[in-house]
Amino acid sequence: MNETSFWQLIDQDGSQEEPNEWLRDALLKKEINEIVDFEFMLQTFMQKSYLSSLWAAAYILMDGCSDDTFDYFRGWLIAQGKETFEKVLDDHEYLAAYITEETLDEEGYPQNEDLLSVAIEALIYMKTGDDQWDDKVHDDLLDALEQKGLAESDGIELDWDEEDLPERFPKLWERFGENPLGEF
Template sequence: MLYYSYTVIAAFDETDVRRVWIVSDKEYSGVYDQLAISDDGFWICKDEHSLSLIPADVSLPIQEVKCCDQDGRELSIQQVKLTRQVMLFMLYQIQGSIRGISEGGRQMNETSFWQLIDQAGNQEEPNEWLRDALLKKEINEIVDFEFMLQTFMHKSYLSSLWAAAYILMDGCSDDTFDYFRGWLIAQGKETFEKVLDDHEYLAAHITEETLDEEGYPQNEDLLSMAIEALTYIKTGDDEWDDEVHDELLDALEQKGLAESDGIELDWEEEDLPDRFPKLWERFGENPLGEF
């Protein structure tokens, strides 16, 4: 039984909640069909065209949203199949736009960022798990995640690390170096910091299990997790949205994320065997890729 202000919400059957009882002298008093339950709270039918979210956070009021299609036409409850996609779209209507999101709401700090990365790394499908985990977060937290990710991308934007990646894969383009650093961040804080301190640690760390399906140290998907989650929440689909992207950039700028300066490579290919002997011994003649 959950206590919600002067209202008591009683929901039964932990695995399949179908009804919600609200006992109160307020207008919401009554018995409602339970459409869905999530970390955010209970979704119930209020009338033919409205859904209400009863937040899990008992300090928040009941929130009401209208069921509409993408053109703003009202839909009846019978027309709405309440999938997670619909719930997220409606949650965006409740939570508001991304602008100004640095104020209030839950925050994600460096510790919680790395905890999330570590949790994902323990899953059978890390990227899918992380994507689902972000979709359950508040908008503030998703932007904080992207802020942390970009901070560590900037920190690892090093000429010497580019050289190490070049050895591993027998070449490394600009995009590939981005995907490599995404992979490095996905290895967790301990590995990330060890590799930045000593790039040759990669020779000991890399195994078949740490690489992608094609046998490369790359993780392109991690770099788009936040924008995909925000787009899904705001628009209800996965299609790229310029407005959401611009709002995210504005929010990151408000948080103080600086653009990364370009770097000049201070090495030539012929220098690499002497500069990174351990990496060259393992990967110089046997680069990664295509198991």
């Protein structure tokens, strides 16, 4: 699976009633190496979006943003498709115009935790015939990703303070600074 195939699956996923379940089921129809490739692409885009400035934007949107929440936010961003993903990476303030009630999860947040586990769920089911977590399958996936060249992230140093956000992201602050998401 290459980048084009990855984004095609993401685009198809977004049009489904239960997108993450659909995507897991679509991956189950693939070969193991294609599932690993999907996870490699997903992790590549997670790393590409692991930016201090994007974390600041998410912080404004949700009136705070923990490590896990930032992961789920980036999962949501990837699930929006290639065009939106790239626009937001180029200009985080694009989120001020992009976000609507329809683009958010059922609780009114830009989060998609489930996208981050569809590949491992598909692999576990494919290899064990069960939905229960399997450490060996997970470890095998991590080894395969490492062999493909996926490096662990070095971490992130936030280069912003909360009081600087209104000036740094005026459009986002105007729309969400006093009225963060979750309050639709």
